[in-house]
Amino acid sequence: MPSFIEKNHFLLRRLHSLTGIVPIGVFLIAHLLTNSSIIWGGGALREGFDGAPFKDRGVAYFQEEVAWINTQVPHLLLIEVTLWVSLAFHAILGVYYARSGSANTDRYPYQGNWRYRVQRLSGYLGFLFIFYHVATLRWGWTFLIPGGTEWSFRYSASTLAAALHGSTTGLTTVGVVVSLFYFAGVSLLVFHFANGLWTAAITWGLTISKAAQRRWGYVCAGLGAALMLMAWMSLFGALAVKHDDARRIESQLHHKAAGLAPKAAEIADTN
Amino acid sequence: MAQHRVIVVGGGLAGLAASARIAEAGLPVDLFSVVPVKRSHSVCAQGGINACNEVARQQGYSEYEHFDETIYGGDFLADQHPVLEMANWAPRIIDLLDRMGVPFNRTSEGYRDLRLFGGSLFKRTHFSGATTGQQLIYALDEQVRRYESEGQVTKHEFWEFLWPVIEDTAQGQRCVGIVAQDMRTMQVRAFRADAVVMATGGCGLVFGKSTNSIICTGAAAARCFRAGVWYANPEMIQVHPTAIPGADKLRLMSESARGEGGRVWVPRKKGDNRPPRDIPEGERYYFLEERFPAYGNIVPRDIATREIFGICVNDGLGVNGENQVYLDLTHKDPEYLTKKLGGILEIYEKFVGVDPRFEPMKIFPAVHYSMGGLWTSFTKGSYNPETPRTKHKSGTRPPILAEVGQGMQLGALNNAQTNITGLYAFGEVSFAYHGANRLGANALLSCIFDGLFCGVSVANYVRDGAPAKAPAGDLASAGYDRVVAQEQQKVKRWVDSASAGAAEPRTNPYVIGKELGDEMTAACTVVRHQTRLAQCAGKLAELRERHDSATLADGASWSNQALGYARALSDMLVLAEAIAKGATERKESRGAHYRTDFPERDDANFMKTTLAKHQGGTTSLEFIPIDASLILPTARTYGKKDDKATPKPAMAASAS
Amino acid sequence: MSATASSSTHSRPVARPEAKPGRTVRFRVKRCDGPGKPVRWETFAVKPEPGANIISCLQQIAASPVTVDGQKTTPVAWDSGCLEEVCGACTMVINGKTRQSCSCLIDEYAPNEGDEITLEPMSKFPVVRDLWVDRARLFDALKRVKAWVPIDGTYSLGAGPRESAEKSESRYVMSTCMSCGCCLEACPQYQLEENPDKWPASFIGAHAMNQARLFNEHATGAVLKGARLDTLMGEGGVNDCGNAQNCVQVCPKHIPLTESIATIGRSVTIHAIAKWFRG
Incomplete structure (x- = not known):
């Protein structure tokens, strides 16, 4: 592998930088936008939920968004494959590159040096998190979600809440651990992306002067803050969801789509 | 026949210029230095490098006047022909450095900027901030690195020169190599060479604290001296008027501070201990300006030094009663100062803790440069008037227009050669050019000039001189082994x-x-x-x-x-x-050499080179005639008004 | 031309702490007799003169090498030159940070009785002895980026290219690099590498990229721009920079190293694209 890396050093380095932004970064933005709709979706009008509480409307919005995405099968497959290839590439090379340095924030505790260190740390932890996140919620590795149920896009909010709570009835100790892991994971990934965007501009030579780097730094920090807000909204929004309430709303949506009365839908669903 | 090789000892400006020139002539060079060459003492040179330039020329200046100033500044002790050649070459050297990429300060139109320097009424000093020496040595270091990467120059850094290897032949003594020691492994070994160039700089450390680097011991020159090389004008030691007193060294405050308008003063009243800014203009004694109306603060160094010394030691007017005077730049625009003098002002601020843009600096003279050094010869050039001319009148038409070869014959085998054939001395380690006092911004010039001009002589000597028939590589090893044994004995004495x-x-x-x-x-x-x-x-x-x-x-x-x-x-x-x-x-006073018991210059007896020879452990002196065939000596007054402040016969006190 | 240029207000610099005269300062020195020899720590007590710096204290120790425990030892070996922070020789790690020891004033670092200063050799270069390290790799890097203007020779060929004052000033700042190695010592991406065969593939460091930029920006020096960029786009080049930006924080000459790195980044991007299309 080293000789291949040597030969294509420049290309690989720049692809590494590029894949972090497109597609991974772009997906991250879209993903967090969708996920955080579990809160902000409540503000968007939902047909059939006119009188429902804000929270319920968010769950409904989220469910419809997720269901729509998950039914775009050929596109979804393409997106997933692209993402996986990019992620694997970015992660494997990232580990290889990160291993070439050694942190020295103890002696040089400058802000930039800390970001250098956290960038690498967040790379390692972030990848672990992504793996866990996908394995549990996408591939159905339920043994990794003790107490949770298999995630399904048909019941996106309720199964998500169960996975985070560690049960379908409320937050358990395991759920606290899982949620903290999520909190750390998403926060670090957002940092990784925002800081990576800042360093990429230097690597590619877009920002040269100190002033330009500072200005671009503000932009990246702003974007990072917005994404961080969305990430936290997604997480806390999902945590705030009660499994049964969500399940009721999701069923309501399914039955509405199938043309059944809400009451019948509930009965049909519990069976 | 073995391949010819040249050794250059010393990687400062002179050594690097020599290496580049000799390598360019196609000869492989072994370059020895006790430090990575980029760290040589040349980096400490601050103010600039003198050369006649177009602006000055149109104001009446000329290479000839530069030559005249240097002879006059050196108090008529220097051999004159080499100085003429150096002044003539100066503009070419600036052009060459410019091509090498030295970031000289520029005018708004993009031409090289100029500043005023000691001993001249014309702006003729080219500069790169206030770290000109650093910028010049970097440029030469880069060129030599290029030759190094091509295999033409081999660097031996952290190798200390120990002794020259000198062979006795029917034609006299000939240098065929050196013995050196790796300062890391302590290995002592001989290196063969067809010619050896000593470019090892000055000897400030003999005086303990000076403006020199810690490596400027003068040991290399002394070793040559002990091995039979003549040493000339040893007593001519320049004491720089403005240095920052310190615990480990006396850091230079460049003459450019005065060239850019810095004023030297003390409170008029003895014991006036008010902060400098509280002392009104009328109560300040700008003694250099008052005593030398024409040159003011930019009188040559020996004169400024003696005046400051006199003010402090004899008149007791030093600031706060101590041996220090003010060097004041606070009347200048801080932005301007930063642009022109940033490097040196930063040094002052770093080591003293006061920003000289807003508070006058406190300075005192310190040992700075050795005009004396290994004796070298030369072949006179084509300009030989029947009788020497009187001192050139500043700004008038020169008797000759500069041409190559007027002062020294280009490529003559003996240019810058010591009394030992094949052993050359370039730069500060040589006694040439500066006489009894060096003008500011002439040192960088003489170092590079030696390397470029006399480097040709070295190459010619290797090709046409003794090595042509008998390359050092073919000599018996006994001569080398003897010197190695001698040096190993010394090492053993210390280790034991x-x-x-x-x-x-x-x-x-x-x-x-x-x-x-x-x-x-x-x-x-x-x-x-x-x-x-x-x-x-x-x-x-x-x-x-x-x-x-x-x-x-x-x-x-x-x-x-x-x-x-x-x-x-x-x-x-x-x-x-x-x-x-x-x-x-030397029972007279001349340039930097000031004797209170012989305060006058004595041309009849002492317009001569002091020649020191070392044999059998003792040093003997003689005075030999100089080449004064171009300019007649005149009194060196720089238009001084009164001689009230000339130091009286007081016992010399410590200069620090 | 320095970074301190901007302040045109008539403010005096901050007063330094008042140092106690006649105090004793302790120097804890990391020592090593040579490559492969064990490391040991020795502590010396020194009474610094007013205005003393690390060098003058090491000189005192050399004259009388006895530790605080009364143990007779050898003088500490260290590298130094100009003593005015322009040659770069005396760089070491003082109280955990890299800097020149000549400009490190004892009055600032140890103003009180019994204050201790820790001295270590730079960690990114092989130790020769005690505080003396071998920075050959640093100079080797200058060869790799062809840090010179390829002039035709030393013969007289007239002046160099004319240059605006602004350009000259910006090159001057870059050209004040004294190859001290601070930027490399503080860089988390630059690692100790004793094997010269591995230098070309190891991260070259900020100083070399700054030198490459310096000569790329000179009209004649630009002739070699392509060759420099070929080196710097490869392994160990600009892409290996992790943008921790410690280099610019510790540079004693305030060289805008991170700007130089970004400039090389841009040049390399353009160079690569142009090369791809041009073949």
């Missing part, structure tokens, strides 16, 4: 003396070194006197005796710096004796 912990002060090399510095500074700097010099001779004898029985605290056979220092100290003691002897025997 070693025991951990400090030696008692009497036999501690560091204590002996400090006493040497104090003694030389007290007796042989600004003001000299027979009685004090006699006392100094006694002290030096005592120090030599103590050094013979000195011991080391380190017997390591790896990277032993204590050994290096102790060994260099024996050489410094020899050089110190030559300096003191020269100062004693």
Whole structure:
């Protein structure tokens, strides 16, 4: 592998930088936008939920968004494959590159040096998190979600809440651990992306002067803050969801789509 | 036949310029230096480099006037033809440096900017901020690195020159290589060469604290001297008027500070201890401006030094009663100062803690440069008037327009060659060009000029001289082995003396070194006197005796710096004796050499080169005629108004 | 031309702490007799003169090498030159940070009785002895980026290219690099590498990229721009920079190293694209 890396050093380095932004970064933005709709979706009008509480409307919005995405099968497959290839590439090379340095924030505790260190740390932890996140919620590795149920896009909010709570009835100790892991994971990934965007501009030579780097730094920090807000909204929004309430709303949506009365839908669903 | 090789000892401006020129001539060069060449002492040069330029030329200046200023500034002690050639070459050297990419300060139109410097009424000094020496040596370092990467130059960094290998032949003595020691592994070995260029700089450390780098011991020159190379004008030591006193060294405050408008003053009233900004203009004594209306603060260094020394030591007018005067730039725009002098102002702020843009600096003279050095010869050039001319009138038409070869014959084998065939001396280690006092911004010039101009002579000598028939590579090894054995013996003497912990002060090399510095500074700097010099001779004898029985605290056979220092100290003691002897025997005052018991210049007896020879452990002196065939000596007054402040016959005090 | 240029207000610099005269300062020195030899720590007590710096204290120790425990030892070996922070020789790690020891004033670092200063050799270069390290790799890097203007020779060929004052000033700042190695010592991406065969593939460091930029920006020096960029786009080049930006924080000459790195980044991007299309 080293000789291949040597030969294509420049290309690989720049692809590494590029894949972090497109597609991974772009997906991250879209993903967090969708996920955080579990809160902000409540503000968007939902047909059939006119009188429902804000929270319920968010769950409904989220469910419809997720269901729509998950039914775009050929596109979804393409997106997933692209993402996986990019992620694997970015992660494997990232580990290889990160291993070439050694942190020295103890002696040089400058802000930039800390970001250098956290960038690498967040790379390692972030990848672990992504793996866990996908394995549990996408591939159905339920043994990794003790107490949770298999995630399904048909019941996106309720199964998500169960996975985070560690049960379908409320937050358990395991759920606290899982949620903290999520909190750390998403926060670090957002940092990784925002800081990576800042360093990429230097690597590619877009920002040269100190002033330009500072200005671009503000932009990246702003974007990072917005994404961080969305990430936290997604997480806390999902945590705030009660499994049964969500399940009721999701069923309501399914039955509405199938043309059944809400009451019948509930009965049909519990069976 | 073995391939020809040239050794250059010293990687400062002179050594690098020589290496580049000789490598360019197609000869492989071995470059020896005790430090990575980029760290040589040339980096400390600040102010600039002199050369006639188009602007000055149109104002009436000329290469000839530069030559005239240098001779006059040197108080008519320098051989004149080499100086003429150097002045003629100066503009070409600036152009060459410009092509090498030296970031000279520029005018708004993009031409090279110029500043005023000591000893001239014309702006003729080119500069790169206030770290011109650094920028010039970097440019040459880069060129030599290029030759190095092509295999034409081989660097031997952290190798210390120990002794020249000199062969006795029917035609006389000939240098065929050197013996050197790797300062890390301590390996001593011989290197063969068809010619050896010494470019090892000055000897400031003989005076303990000076403006020089820690490596400027003068040991290399002293070793050549001990091996039979003549040493000329040892007593001509320049004391720079403006330095920052410090615990480990006296840091230079460039002449450019005055060239850019800096004013030297003290409070008029003795004991006026008010902060400088509270002293009104009328109560300040701008003594240089008042005494030298034409040149003011930019009188040559020896004069400024003596005036400052006199004001402090004799008149007791030093700031706060101490040996220091103000060098004031606070009337200038801070932005302008930063642009033109940033580097040196930063040094002051860093080491003193005061921003000189807003508060006057406190400065005092310090040992700076050795005009004397290894004696070298030359072949006169084509300009030979029937009788010497009178001093050139500033700004008038010169008698000749500059052309190559008027001063020295380009490529003559003996240019910059010592009395030993094949052994050359370039730069500060040579005695040429600066006479009894060097003008500011002429040192960088002389170093590069030697390398470029006399480097041709070295190449020609290797091709056409003795090495043509008998390359050093084909010589028997016995001559080399003998010198290696001699040097290994010295190493053994020191290693055998070693025991951990400090030696008692009497036999501690560091204590002996400090006493040497104090003694030389007290007796042989600004003001000299027979009685004090006699006392100094006694002290030096005592120090030599103590050094013979000195011991080391380190017997390591790896990277032993204590050994290096102790060994260099024996050489410094020899050089110190030559300096003191020269100062004693030269019974007159000329340039930097000022004798209170002989305050006048004596051309009849002493417009001569002091020639020191070392044989069988003793140094003898003689005075030999100089080449004064171009300019007649005149009184060197720089238009001084009164001579009230000339130092009176006072016992010389420590200059620090 | 320095970074301190901007302040045109008539403010005096901050007063330094008042140092106690006649105090004793302790120096804890990391020592090593040579490559492969064990490391040991020794502590020395020194009474610094007013205005003393690390060098003058090491000189005192050399004259009388006895530790605080009264143990006789050898003098500490160290590298130094100009003593005015322009040659770069005396760089070491002082109280955990890299800097020149000549400009490190004892009055600032140890103003009180019994204050201790820790001295270590730079960690990114092989130790020769004690505080003395071998920075050959640093100079080797200058060869790799062809840090010179390829002039035709030393013969007289007239002046160099004319240059605006602004350009000259910006090159001057870059050209004040004294190859001290601070930027490399503080860089988390630059690692100790004793094997010269591995230097070309190891991260070259900020100083070399700054030198490459310096010569790329000179009209004649630009002739070699392509060759420099070929080196710097490869392994160990600009892409290996992790943008921790410690280099610019510790540079004693205030060289805008991160700007130089970004400039090389841009040049390399353009160079690569142009090369791809041009073949």
